[in-house]
Amino acid sequence: AQSVTQLDSQVPVFEEAPVELRCNYSSSVSVYLFWYVQYPNQGLQLLLKYLSGSTLVESINGFEAEFNKSQTSFHLRKPSVHISDTAEYFCAVSEVTDYKLSFGAGTTVTVRA
Amino acid sequence: DTAVSQTPKYLVTQMGNDKSIKCEQNLGHDTMYWYKQDSKKFLKIMFSYNNKELIINETVPNRFSPKSPDKAHLNLHINSLELGDSAVYFCASSPYTGSPTEAFFGQGTRLTVV
Secondary structure: OOOEEEEEEEEEEEEEOOOEEEEEEEEOOOOOEEEEOOOOOOEEEEEEEEOOOOOEEEEEOEEEEEEOOOOOOOEEOOOOOOOHEEEEEEEEEEOOOOOOOOOOOOOEEEEOO | OOOEEEOOOOEEEEEOOOEEEEEEEOOOOOOEEEEEEEOOOOEEEEEEOOOOEEEEEEEOOOOOEEEEEEEEEEEEEOOOHHHHOOOEEEEEEEOOOOOOOOOOOOOEEEEEOO
């Protein structure tokens, strides 16, 4: 069975500074990887996903994540954050033959002016 | 149009009551899920249905019973509510390709048991 570890529970960052959220997964088979964002009092929205192909995936709002199979990681980065990026970020994994999407514990990103 | 909609958004009820949360998706997806998010924001899958068939049933008290009248609806009924059931419950759906390549989530139902 797959599992996900998000290494940082809280990440405070100043506006326009870069941010990296770390995610490691464990699985014995091939996986799909996801980052979801949850703004306060809202549901989860897909930020980006890795299914196959290029190991670097990007979102429309400047986030990117890189799949590293040897390190079983899928870290999320943004070179310059905005106040509006303040949210909870969840890394998730599913095995390619499984229906289950398993989530990490989440990372709270707080962007300050 | 809302893709995955849940009702109600907020639910406050007393211990021992029975309540239901409804979920509908208009995406034409085959698979639907219920997740529970606790006070520490940890998300745990509870159930999943594919074309009205139960495919995931995690270790959840049998007071929780999902019902899928058709593939666009997945409702959650909870009997004899307890304080520990207080949480945010999310419904989600995904297209069936043998794996949830993308899950679309509803806005959540915040259940408070008093």
